[in-house]
Amino acid sequence: MGKNPREFGEITDSWNPITGCLHGCVYCWARNYAKRLASMGVEPYKTWVFEPALAEWRLRGKIPEGRLIFVSDMGDMWGDWVPKEWIESVLKVVRSKPRSKFFFLTKNPKRYLEFENRFSDNVMLGVTLETNRDYELTMAPTPRERYEDFLRLSWKHKAVVIEPILDFDEEFIDWIYDISPKVVYIGYDNYGNKLPEPKIAKTQILLEALNGTTDLRIKTIRKAWYEN
């Protein structure tokens, strides 16, 4: 891999060998989608809905080459509840596919630390940090815990996902600088959850502060719901 910040490209595919999540975020879209898939008879949701599950057959399925694949966007495969063997079985597939690139995302980055020597060069490790504040909208580790654990992780391809963005303090910008991620995704909630969002002017200050320091991927940027 070179120094090109866009070397990982855009996420075009998802692959869900491990599904389900127990973090219980109030704004979770995946939980509702899993319920819909369950009602349509799609496995593993039909059996497990949003309880943690390993879809073993997906480990043997075809993985597209030359793409950036979001692994387990239907859950958090790094939750404390996920057996080590499940994670290892996914990483084994990832290591065997050097022509594909894989994007992992979690709200529990301390779990990455257990596997620090098991990641191959085709892996981008992401953390969700919607804010620096603890709004108690999730049972996942607090943003501060996530930040501290992710900072401890030494990995060359790191990403921060600020989505759905929540109102924040100035130190949040320092957190991102400290982590020094290759990529930052940023966007407002898309599902009408009326979250404690920052005003658009404040988000623009954050965007300006990050501009040029990382590969900034801008998603939905709009006024906070209460500004309309």
Ligand code: SF4
């Ligand atoms: S961490 Fe992600 S998958 Fe889990 S409950 Fe929260 S939003 Fe849903």
